[in-house]
Amino acid sequence: MRPLQSTLAVMSVLSLPVQASGIFLQEAVTANAGTAGAGDGVYTGSAAAMWANPATMSGMGESLTTFNVLGFDLEMKYRDNADNGDGKAHSVLPSAGAFHARQITDDIHVGIALGAVGGSSLSYGTEWAGAAALDEITLTAMQVNPAISYQINSQWSVGAGLQLSWASLEQSTSLLDIDKDTDWAFGANFGVMYQHDERLALGASYRTKLEHEFGTRVSGPTEAELFNSLRTDITVPAIADISASYALNPQLDLLASVQWHQWSEWDNTVMDFGIGFENGPATIVRDWDDVWKFAFGADYQLNRQWRLKGGFSYETSPQDDPTKQWVDVPVGEQYRYSVGAATKWNDVTIDMFYEYADLGEVDIKRNIPQLDGTFDSRIHFLGVSFTY
Numbered sequence: 001m002r003p004l005q006s007t008l009a010v011m012s013v014l015s016l017p018v019q020a021s022g023i024f025l026q027e028a029v030t031a032n033a034g035t036a037g038a039g040d041g042v043y044t045g046s047a048a049a050m051w052a053n054p055a056t057m058s059g060m061g062e063s064l065t066t067f068n069v070l071g072f073d074l075e076m077k078y079r080d081n082a083d084n085g086d087g088k089a090h091s092v093l094p095s096a097g098a099f100h101a102r103q104i105t106d107d108i109h110v111g112i113a114l115g116a117v118g119g120s121s122l123s124y125g126t127e128w129a130g131a132a133a134l135d136e137i138t139l140t141a142m143q144v145n146p147a148i149s150y151q152i153n154s155q156w157s158v159g160a161g162l163q164l165s166w167a168s169l170e171q172s173t174s175l176l177d178i179d180k181d182t183d184w185a186f187g188a189n190f191g192v193m194y195q196h197d198e199r200l201a202l203g204a205s206y207r208t209k210l211e212h213e214f215g216t217r218v219s220g221p222t223e224a225e226l227f228n229s230l231r232t233d234i235t236v237p238a239i240a241d242i243s244a245s246y247a248l249n250p251q252l253d254l255l256a257s258v259q260w261h262q263w264s265e266w267d268n269t270v271m272d273f274g275i276g277f278e279n280g281p282a283t284i285v286r287d288w289d290d291v292w293k294f295a296f297g298a299d300y301q302l303n304r305q306w307r308l309k310g311g312f313s314y315e316t317s318p319q320d321d322p323t324k325q326w327v328d329v330p331v332g333e334q335y336r337y338s339v340g341a342a343t344k345w346n347d348v349t350i351d352m353f354y355e356y357a358d359l360g361e362v363d364i365k366r367n368i369p370q371l372d373g374t375f376d377s378r379i380h381f382l383g384v385s386f387t388y
Helices: 003-013 016-022 054-059
Strands: 063-080 087-103 107-124 138-149 156-172 177-195 200-207 210-219 229-236 239-247 253-260 268-272 282-285 291-300 306-313 336-345 347-365 371-387
Touching: 054 138, 054 200, 063 107, 138 177, 156 200, 156 210, 210 268, 210 347
Parallel strands: none
Antiparallel strands: 063 087, 063 371, 087 107, 107 138, 138 156, 156 177, 177 200, 177 210, 200 239, 210 229, 229 268, 239 253, 253 291, 268 282, 291 306, 306 336, 336 347, 347 371
16 A cells, blocks of 8 residues: 555544544433433433433422433444445444432522443454454543523523533554543533423523544554554534423323534544644545434323333434545434333333434445445434433
């Protein structure tokens, strides 16, 4: 492999950390399990709602604690149009979240949330067309989110919190090994909730962007042996959420959420290898657009013991140009289908859910490495939460 080709192949893999936010797994921090996240910004039946909107804590009573536990089965398949080698990566992993809200005065609640918001352990192997760009990756992203809410009156509440985000990355290709590195990033979140009456609730919230900076060692049989270190950063976009719930009748609640993810700030990925390039640091042009997510759900009281739930969400694609797709984050439109059921055991509410995420088919056309094919990806989620 010529030095230029080696450099570009290395560039494509060393941006891989972005997969933690490109495929942002919010299921571990979902409040109303089984509704695909619809209405989370106004839901007060789970302490996990403070993640979507800290103002919801004002409706959680004296104390509320929730534990979310789930497993997910992630599969990513690549089909090469030129028969240069298909690829398949598979990961089955657990995930969890813990949340607690407590009233300290008549008007003030405080809470803390801990959640795994991204992660995977994938191996495509060395026989597929993109082996020079990706062999294996292990990625973890977690956040701690302390928060406070204030109830202005019987209808209005506001809240704010701090985002403390930790990420870990370890990866390799057929050309290089990249040592494991970890990093902390910090941000904030804000929310407001309006309880119009017993039937209608509205909420709005905003999470600031997070930027992780990684610096690690690089080793491997590159022809020029120029690469021995790397510094790069990862952006998790700012997210704005508007949620609503409406009690159509005493048994049925209708839920909806609209989210905006500011992916347009991710124009490119800059990588500093500690050596000089003629035109400055190595850069991958991304040119992503903002993403919109629309979620709709229903929560139905079947009888005294059981509630049934269902939901659907759709996310727009940040990039539809195959020549600007990269093997690190082959992302397009996303569809999620979710069902769930809830019951009470003594004073504990138990929520169970299943969700299928269709990450769609994403075409990619790249010259270096030589890729002309389609990624097809999906995720199965199965989980349970306990609230008391």
